[in-house]
Amino acid sequence: MNKEKSRYKITFEYDGSNFAGMQVQPHQRTVELVLTNAINKIAKKPQPPIALIASGRTDAKVHALGQVAHFDLPFSIKPEALLKALNSSLPLDVLIKSVELVSPDFHARYNAHHKRYRYRVSQGEFVDPFKRNYTGHFKYPLDVARMQQAGRDLVGEHDFTSFVASGSHVKSNVRTIYEVSVNRDEQRDEIVMEFSGSGFLYNQVRIMVAVLLEIGTGQRAVDDIPRILAGKDRQLARWTAPANGLYLVSVDYDDD
Amino acid sequence: MNKEKSRYKITFEYDGSNFAGMQVQPHQRTVELVLTNAINKIAKKPQPPIALIASGRTDAKVHALGQVAHFDLPFSIKPEALLKALNSSLPLDVLIKSVELVSPDFHARYNAHHKRYRYRVSQGEFVDPFKRNYTGHFKYPLDVARMQQAGRDLVGEHDFTSFVASGSHVKSNVRTIYEVSVNRDEQRDEIVMEFSGSGFLYNQVRIMVAVLLEIGTGQRAVDDIPRILAGKDRQLARWTAPANGLYLVSVDYDDD
Known part of the structure; x- marks a missing residue:
C-alpha cells in the first residue's frame, strides 16, 4: 500500500514549568508526548504511530517561544485547519504558532x-x-x-x-x-x-x-x-x- | 502568665495558581496554611498556635499583589528580621513585601x-x-x-x-x-x-x-x-x- 505522505513543519511555544523537557522519556510528561498524542489523535491513531522530529531537546523546566518540529501525515490537510485542530486538542501549556506544508526533504533537526x-x-x-x-x-x-x-x-x-x-x-x-x-x-x-x-x-x-x-x-x-x-x-x-x-x-x- | 504580645501587619503577594485560595480549608494547600506554618515555626510552635487574620478571602487561583494580614507574636522581633525569616521559610509562590509593628488595636479585616x-x-x-x-x-x-x-x-x-x-x-x-x-x-x-x-x-x-x-x-x-x-x-x-x-x-x- 503506497499512501501519499505530507510533511508538516510546526513552530510552537511552551511553558516548560510542568514538562520533563522536550523529548519523550518513560513515565514523564514531555512536550513530545503531548504533541505526538495530539497528532496521532487527529490522524485517527495509525499503526505504527506518527513520530515527531524536533529541532533538538530542551531540558525539564526550559521554555520555548519558537521550537520547531516536523512529522508526516498519511493524508493532506490544510495547514490552517491542522493548526486549529492541534491547538484545540493540546493542553494549554503548549501552543502551535504556525503550520507549514514542507518538502519531504525538510528535516527539523538536520536542516x-x-x-x-x-x-x-x-x-x-x-x-x-x-x-x-x-x-x-x-x-x-x-x-x-x-x-x-x-x-x-x-x-x-x-x-x-x-x-x-x-x-x-x-x-x-x-x-x-x-x-x-x-x-x-x-x-x-x-x-x-x-x-x-x-x-x-x-x-x-x-x-x-x-x-x-x-x-x-x-x-x-x-x-x-x-x-x-x-x-x-x-x-x-x-x-x-x-x-x-x-x-x-x-x-x-x-x-x- | 501574662506575656507581652506584639502585633504585626504583613503585606504579601502570591501566585494563586497552586493555591486553593487564601483561607484554610481541610486537606487543601492554602495561603493561610503556608503563612501560619511559617509564623508558628519562627515562634517555635507555641500552643495554642498563632492565628493569622487576613483582610479577606480570595478564591482558588486568584492572585494577590498586596494582600494584608495581622498576627500576634508572644515576643518582639524587628520587622526587617521577621520579613527575612518569613521569606526564607515560605514556599516561592508567596512573598512577604513588608512587615510593620502595629498597635494591638489594628485589625486586618475590620480596619x-x-x-x-x-x-x-x-x-x-x-x-x-x-x-x-x-x-x-x-x-x-x-x-x-x-x-x-x-x-x-x-x-x-x-x-x-x-x-x-x-x-x-x-x-x-x-x-x-x-x-x-x-x-x-x-x-x-x-x-x-x-x-x-x-x-x-x-x-x-x-x-x-x-x-x-x-x-x-x-x-x-x-x-x-x-x-x-x-x-x-x-x-x-x-x-x-x-x-x-x-x-x-x-x-x-x-x-x-
Missing part, C-alpha cells in the same frame, strides 16, 4: 542551521512569586558592561569543551556563536542575555550564563573566558544556571 | 476600608501558554470605550445583589465603588480592568468583569448595568469571569 536562546535573570533579595518559574534568580548586583565585554569572547568558532555538561558524548565540541547580547530590561527589572549560534552543546547556554553572572559580580575576571575556552575543562566553568530562566527563542532554516 | 482589584484579559484565538494562569482569556474583540462608559454605572453606593454569587449570606449587599477603569495594555495585548471600593461581595468583581466583557462585545447594551442593579437578581448578570485573571492589588487602612 536547522541557527538557533537563538534567551536567558532571563531576576534580581532582588527574594524571587518574585510570579517570576519563580520564568527567570533564573540572582540576588547579587550585576555590572552589565562587564558582562557585555566578556560576552564578545564567546563569539566565533570555539571548542566549547569547558562549557558542556559532563555526560555529553558528541563527536565534536566545536560550535560557532554568531552573537551574544546582555541587556538590562528596566521595565521588568531583569538582566536578559541572548545567544545565537550554529547549535549548542548540552547545557552550554546555562553554563555560559553562569560564567557571565560570575563576571558580572566581579567574582571572576572580565577576560576569563579565553582562559576557560583554552583549558577545555568543565571544572573551569563551575556551575550551571537554573533551567527555568532559559527560552529557546527561534530555530532558523535555509529556506527562511 | 480595611478600601480594596483594589485588577482583572487581566488576554485576547486572540488561543491562550498564550505563558498567560494561561495569569489572565482570563476572551477571544472576541472588545470595544474598550463601551466598557469604560458602562463601568461608570458601577461607581457609587449600590445594592449589588445581582452581582453576588449565590450561596453568599451577608447582612447587606450594599457596597460603594469608588473607581472603575478599563484600559488596553498595548504592550501585553491585554484589556485591564481595575475596581476600587469599600469592599466587595463574594465573586462580585468576577461577575462585574463578565458583564463588562459582554458589553464590550456588543452582546449586552452599554446602558444595561442600571437595569441589572435595579433588578437585584443574580440571573441578570449571568456568568462569572475565570479566577486566574483576578489580582487583589491593595488593601488600604486609615493609617495609610
Whole structure:
C-alpha cells in the first residue's frame, strides 16, 4: 500500500514549568508526548504511530517561544485547519504558532542551521512569586558592561569543551556563536542575555550564563573566558544556571 | 502568665495558581496554611498556635499583589528580621513585601476600608501558554470605550445583589465603588480592568468583569448595568469571569 505522505513543519511555544523537557522519556510528561498524542489523535491513531522530529531537546523546566518540529501525515490537510485542530486538542501549556506544508526533504533537526536562546535573570533579595518559574534568580548586583565585554569572547568558532555538561558524548565540541547580547530590561527589572549560534552543546547556554553572572559580580575576571575556552575543562566553568530562566527563542532554516 | 504580645501587619503577594485560595480549608494547600506554618515555626510552635487574620478571602487561583494580614507574636522581633525569616521559610509562590509593628488595636479585616482589584484579559484565538494562569482569556474583540462608559454605572453606593454569587449570606449587599477603569495594555495585548471600593461581595468583581466583557462585545447594551442593579437578581448578570485573571492589588487602612 503506497499512501501519499505530507510533511508538516510546526513552530510552537511552551511553558516548560510542568514538562520533563522536550523529548519523550518513560513515565514523564514531555512536550513530545503531548504533541505526538495530539497528532496521532487527529490522524485517527495509525499503526505504527506518527513520530515527531524536533529541532533538538530542551531540558525539564526550559521554555520555548519558537521550537520547531516536523512529522508526516498519511493524508493532506490544510495547514490552517491542522493548526486549529492541534491547538484545540493540546493542553494549554503548549501552543502551535504556525503550520507549514514542507518538502519531504525538510528535516527539523538536520536542516536547522541557527538557533537563538534567551536567558532571563531576576534580581532582588527574594524571587518574585510570579517570576519563580520564568527567570533564573540572582540576588547579587550585576555590572552589565562587564558582562557585555566578556560576552564578545564567546563569539566565533570555539571548542566549547569547558562549557558542556559532563555526560555529553558528541563527536565534536566545536560550535560557532554568531552573537551574544546582555541587556538590562528596566521595565521588568531583569538582566536578559541572548545567544545565537550554529547549535549548542548540552547545557552550554546555562553554563555560559553562569560564567557571565560570575563576571558580572566581579567574582571572576572580565577576560576569563579565553582562559576557560583554552583549558577545555568543565571544572573551569563551575556551575550551571537554573533551567527555568532559559527560552529557546527561534530555530532558523535555509529556506527562511 | 501574662506575656507581652506584639502585633504585626504583613503585606504579601502570591501566585494563586497552586493555591486553593487564601483561607484554610481541610486537606487543601492554602495561603493561610503556608503563612501560619511559617509564623508558628519562627515562634517555635507555641500552643495554642498563632492565628493569622487576613483582610479577606480570595478564591482558588486568584492572585494577590498586596494582600494584608495581622498576627500576634508572644515576643518582639524587628520587622526587617521577621520579613527575612518569613521569606526564607515560605514556599516561592508567596512573598512577604513588608512587615510593620502595629498597635494591638489594628485589625486586618475590620480596619480595611478600601480594596483594589485588577482583572487581566488576554485576547486572540488561543491562550498564550505563558498567560494561561495569569489572565482570563476572551477571544472576541472588545470595544474598550463601551466598557469604560458602562463601568461608570458601577461607581457609587449600590445594592449589588445581582452581582453576588449565590450561596453568599451577608447582612447587606450594599457596597460603594469608588473607581472603575478599563484600559488596553498595548504592550501585553491585554484589556485591564481595575475596581476600587469599600469592599466587595463574594465573586462580585468576577461577575462585574463578565458583564463588562459582554458589553464590550456588543452582546449586552452599554446602558444595561442600571437595569441589572435595579433588578437585584443574580440571573441578570449571568456568568462569572475565570479566577486566574483576578489580582487583589491593595488593601488600604486609615493609617495609610
